[in-house]
Amino acid sequence: MTEISRSARPLGPGHTITCRAYACPIDRKCAPVHSDNMTNAVVLFRLALSVGALALVSGCAPEVVRAPMSIQGNVEVLASDALGGRLTGSQGIQQAAQHIIGQLELFGAEPLPGSEDYRLPFEYTGSTTDGGTTLRVHREEESPELEGAVRALSFSESGAVSGSLVFVGYGLVVPETDGFSYDSYATVDVTDKIVVALRYSPEDADRELRSVFSRYSSLRFKAQAARQRGAAGLIVVTGPRSPNAGALVPMTADTAAADSGIVAASVDVALADRLFALVPDKTLEEAQLELDSGNPHVTGFEIPAEVTLDVQVVREQERGYNVVAYLPPTTNVVADKPYVVLGAHYDHLGHGEDGSSLAKPEEVGDVHNGADDNASGVSAVLSAGAELASQERARGVVLAFWSGEELGLLGSGDFVDSAPVPMDQIAAYVNFDMVGRLRDNELSVQALGSSSVWSDLVEEVNASFGFELQRVTDPYLPTDVMSFNLAEVPSLALFTGSHEDYHRPTDDSETVNYPGLERIARYGAAVATHLVREPEPPDFVRVERTGQAGGQMQIRLYTGTIPDYASEVDGLLLSGVMGGGPAEKAGLREGDIIVELAGQSVTNIYDYTFALDLLKVGEPAAVAFTRDGERVETVLVPETRQ
Numbered sequence: 034m035t036e037i038s039r040s041a042r043p044l045g046p047g048h049t050i051t052c053r054a055y056a057c058p059i060d061r062k063c064a065p066v067h068s069d070n071m072t073n074a075v076v077l078f079r080l081a082l083s084v085g086a087l088a089l090v091s092g093c094a095p096e097v098v099r100a101p102m103s104i105q106g107n108v109e110v111l112a113s114d115a116l117g118g119r120l121t122g123s124q125g126i127q128q129a130a131q132h133i134i135g136q137l138e139l140f141g142a143e144p145l146p147g148s149e150d151y152r153l154p155f156e157y158t159g160s161t162t163d164g165g166t167t168l169r170v171h172r173e174e175e176s177p178e179l180e181g182a183v184r185a186l187s188f189s190e191s192g193a194v195s196g197s198l199v200f201v202g203y204g205l206v207v208p209e210t211d212g213f214s215y216d217s218y219a220t221v222d223v224t225d226k227i228v229v230a231l232r233y234s235p236e237d238a239d240r241e242l243r244s245v246f247s248r249y250s251s252l253r254f255k256a257q258a259a260r261q262r263g264a265a266g267l268i269v270v271t272g273p274r275s276p277n278a279g280a281l282v283p284m285t286a287d288t289a290a291a292d293s294g295i296v297a298a299s300v301d302v303a304l305a306d307r308l309f310a311l312v313p314d315k316t317l318e319e320a321q322l323e324l325d326s327g328n329p330h331v332t333g334f335e336i337p338a339e340v341t342l343d344v345q346v347v348r349e350q351e352r353g354y355n356v357v358a359y360l361p362p363t364t365n366v367v368a369d370k371p372y373v374v375l376g377a378h379y380d381h382l383g384h385g386e387d388g389s390s391l392a393k394p395e396e397v398g399d400v401h402n403g404a405d406d407n408a409s410g411v412s413a414v415l416s417a418g419a420e421l422a423s424q425e426r427a428r429g430v431v432l433a434f435w436s437g438e439e440l441g442l443l444g445s446g447d448f449v450d451s452a453p454v455p456m457d458q459i460a461a462y463v464n465f466d467m468v469g470r471l472r473d474n475e476l477s478v479q480a481l482g483s484s485s486v487w488s489d490l491v492e493e494v495n496a497s498f499g500f501e502l503q504r505v506t507d508p509y510l511p512t513d514v515m516s517f518n519l520a521e522v523p524s525l526a527l528f529t530g531s532h533e534d535y536h537r538p539t540d541d542s543e544t545v546n547y548p549g550l551e552r553i554a555r556y557g558a559a560v561a562t563h564l565v566r567e568p569e570p571p572d573f574v575r576v577e578r579t580g581q582a583g584g585q586m587q588i589r590l591y592t593g594t595i596p597d598y599a600s601e602v603d604g605l606l607l608s609g610v611m612g613g614g615p616a617e618k619a620g621l622r623e624g625d626i627i628v629e630l631a632g633q634s635v636t637n638i639y640d641y642t643f644a645l646d647l648l649k650v651g652e653p654a655a656v657a658f659t660r661d662g663e664r665v666e667t668v669l670v671p672e673t674r675q
Contacts, residue, residue, distance in 0.1 A: 101139040101419060104554060105547045107132075107412040108469070111379070112404035112542040119403060120383025121353045121437045122159050129379055133356050133411065133434050140419040142358035142432055145453055152354040155447035157437055159351030161187040161284055166298050168268075170308075171195075171339040182304035184281045185344045186269065188253055189297040193343035194265040196226045198308065198336035202324045204230030204255040204267075207245060208646045215246070217258075220332040224263035227342055229308070230255055232271045232282065232299075237325040252282065253293060257643050260295040261633050266342045267297040270305040272321040278302065294636045296344045311337050353380075355444045356434040357453070360422055362565075368427040370460040370570040374522075375417055375430065375561055376445065376513055377410030377465040378438030382536060389439065391536040399538035404545050406535065407438070409469025413527075413550060417465075417558035421565065428460060428565040435513050438466075445513035449520045450608075460570035462517040463557060464526040467535075471549025476500040476556070477528040480508035484523035484571040491525070494559045498552060508576055521595060521611065523571040527557055591672045592616055592648070594627075596638060604628040604659065605641040619656060619669040628664070629657035 102110070110116075110132055117125035134151045144151050166185040199221055207215040217230070234246035249258075252269060259267045271280050279302025300308075302317075309317040312334070356379065362371065381403030385392050390401060402408075411434055418432045431454060437443025449456060461484070481487040481504055488504070495502055508518040514526045529549070534540040564571070575591045593614020596605055604626040610616040621627075627635050630644040631654045648654050653668045 101136045101415070104412045104416050104551050105542075105545075107136065107415055108404055108408045108545055108547075108550075109542045111408035111411060112402040112540075114400050114402065116402075118383040118385075118401045119379060119381040120386070121157070121380045121440055121443070122351045123383055125383070126380055126436060127354075130354060130356050130434075130436075133379060133415070134358075136415050137356075137358040137418070137432065140422045142360055142418060142422065145357055145359050145431070146361075148357075148453065151356050151358055153357050153448065153451075153453060154352050154354050155437070155444060155451075156350055157353055157440065157443045158348045160349045162347045162349075163284060164191075164345030164347040166342075166344045168298070168300065168304070168343075169341045171341065182281075182301045183298050183342075184284060184300075185346050186252060186256070186267075186282060186293075186297040186299060187284050187346070188256065188293045189344045189346050190293065190295055191344060191346050192296055193341060194227065194296045195339065195341040196265045198229055198268075198338050198340060199223050199226045199264075199333060200229045200312075200320065200336055201259075201333040202231060202320075203234055203246075203250070204228065204258060205234060205246060205249050206254075206258040207249050213242075213245065217333060218262050221334070223259065225265050227266040227268060227340060228259045228264045229268045229270060229305075229336060230259070231275070231321060231324070232269050233275050235325045236274050236321075252297075253639055254643065256293040256295050256297050257640055260293065261640075261643075264295065266344075267295055268342065269297070269299040270317070271299070271302070273302065273318045274321050274325060279305075293639070296342055298342060298344050308336055308338060353436040353444060355436055355448060357448070358418070358432045360418065360426065360430040360432070362427055362429050363425045364427045366427065367429075368460070368565075368568050368570070370458050371428050372454050372459045373428050373430050373561055373564045374433055374454070374459055374462045374517075375414050375465070375557065376433040376435060376462060377414045378407050378435040378444065378513060379411045380436045380439055380444075381406060381408075382439055385536075385538075389536055392538055396538045401536065401538050402541050404540050404542045405469040405529075405532070406467050406540060407465075408542070409467065409545055409550055410465035413465045413468055413554035413557060416551070416554040417561060420555070420558040421561055424562060424565075426565040427568070430561065430565060431459075438513055442513055442516050445516035449516045456520045456522060459517075459522050461564050462514070462522050462524040463561060463564075464512060464514045464517075464524065465553075465557060466512045466526065466528060467531070468527050468529050468553045469545040469547075469550045470529045470532050471546045471553065472530065474499070474501045475503055475530070476553060477503040477505060477526075477530060479505040479510055479526040479528055480514050480518065480524045482506035482574060482576040483508040483518055483525070484574055486571045487523070487525055490560065490563060490571075494556060494563065497559065498556050500552075500556065506576070518576075519596060521573050521575065523573045525560065527553060529553070592645070592669060593618075593672075594621065596641065602626055603636050605635050605638060615669050615672050619667045620665075621656070621658060621667070621669070625658045625660050625665075627656060627658045630654065630669075 111129055116129055119126045119129050163185045166183050168183045201217045203217055205215050205217050234250040256267050269282055271277050281301050282299035305317050382390055382401040384398050385401050414432055421430050435444035478491045510526060514524045517524045593611035593616040594607055595609040607623055607625050609623045610621050629635055631647040633644040635641050648671045650671050653670050656669045657666045
């Protein structure tokens with residue numbers, strides 16, 4: 034991907050271009066525009082203004098307007114068809130970056146200290162394709178290759194494994210929670226075998242149980258559970274009673290730094306039925322029906338077949354860009370931890386090609402404009418930044434616009450890992466994601482558990498706004514707050530809830546509640562104003578969930594580890610440990626690589642998170658790590674964080 038030059042600069046406040054019947058895209062000659070395309074023409078002119086890419090066209094004349102753009106104007110530009118859905122790595126997201134930079138420059142935001150560009154690059158796995166996965170069932174007379182019915186899982190290790198088959202139901206392992214536990218492997222031995230597991234979780238389980246299962250039902254977690262129990266491979270089947278019954282699991286862009294450490298693929302219902310035909314008196318549908326009540330006592334069984342699963346995954350590396358700007362402190366005395374970060378992701382789904390689209394059949398392939406997700410958040414951060422730019426600040430303000438959020442928090446994860454701003458110098462992070470659909474005056478304030486100050490602060494600020502605040506303690510959210518929480522930064526997230534247009538082409542600019550969005554932007558700016566002026570930074574509280582009862586129970590279990598979760602080592606590299614914490618007491622330090630925790634092997638951050646669920650406060654847990662190439666064993670005693 035070609036990096037965009039910063040040589041072109043905006044015209045500055047008070048200038049734009051009008052053209053009666055012409056559109057002037059950035060890199061094309063002007064062309065007549067039909068009436069039904071006038072909206073895109075207007076957007077392209079706005080975009081041209083914001084990036085300073087003005088075309089000299091007959092019939093176009095300068096005209097004075099107010100700048101920077103309004104919140105609505107920013108949403109309309111970012112969520113236009115002209116930007117093609119802002120897929121990470123696309124031309125559209127490059128244009129979005131240029132637009133954002135143009136707006137930042139209008140109110141005086143600068144690149145980070147030590148940086149000459151607003152764009153901070155990061156590498157990621159841009160695409161994952163099947164390089165020729167096959168499954169062979171061994172028979173005495175032949176070993177037929179079953180083509181077209183098997184597909185690699187995106188996170189699979191590449192390679193071939195052979196062994197007998199064991200059906201393990203849904204392949205779930207749920208640690209004991211309030212007297213409930215679930216272990217699909219309790220009665221079966223899968224050592225050196227290939228496990229067959231159903232996708233999703235028990236279909237007929239009650240709402241509370243489904244909430245428990247949901248955290249452990251991702252295919253990555255199932256793969257880890259299989260590997261931890263010695264399985265050689267994993268085959269996933271979408272059961273006949275499940276959504277997308279019988280379908281192969283789509284290959285999506287799996288952007289993790291490490292694969293799952295196990296060979297894994299999905300098969301379609303035709304092949305699954307062929308395998309289950311080898312089981313006496315048991316069909317696939319019958320097996321699933323027995324499991325769907327959520328009964329943990331239903332046991333797995335062997336499938337009398339020897340197979341070879343050969344999985345080939347092709348991963349392509351690409352480059353994405355965060356856009357990051359800075360408003361330096363204005364006072365002579367700079368407060369402790371001199372940075373406050375406001376962030377929002379500016380990427381979306383393109384035409385839905387990354388696999389997470391929820392488009393209806395008639396919408397497949399249409400542009401996913403992502404007005405609420407997350408042009409709304411970008412516009413709110415720009416608005417809050419412009420407001421903060423005119424205020425006195427004892428801390429500097431970092432305005433961050435993440436790419437790759439939809440691919441797995443890539444941009445924010447890289448920022449935390451590369452630390453262009455030292456993580457221990459960030460007082461707080463405030464995230465804006467999907468803040469454009471305010472309904473019934475309800476604003477969700479999330480991640481409150483990450484600091485003891487948040488509960489009082491959000492209520493204090495709200496006295497001037499009057500939102501019906503929906504309070505969420507959990508900081509483990511499917512948004513960029515997760516990255517900062519893992520880096521021990523007190524974090525807060527604003528959110529107005531999901532809706533029927535989520536991840537669909539219908540998430541368009543006309544569906545945004547602009548008066549509500551403007552209020553939320555001001556609310557976020559007011560929170561940030563407190564953070565940049567208050568001498569004492571918020572404290573950090575580590576919330577580590579060791580089990581979920583209906584998604585409600587949270588235990589503040591503290592290990593004191595600071596993971597480098599983007600590392601490509603075998604294990605979990607520590608970027609540091611908290612002074613006086615359990616990890617330091619156990620002898621761990623920066624640069625150590627954890628390879629075992631609580632009897633579970635650790636090859637990446639996913640394994641580590643999986644193993645954390647097995648820990649209990651006050652109970653010693655065995656830890657093995659490598660230091661300078663040598664294996665060291667110790668004992669870590671988790672604590673509670675006050």
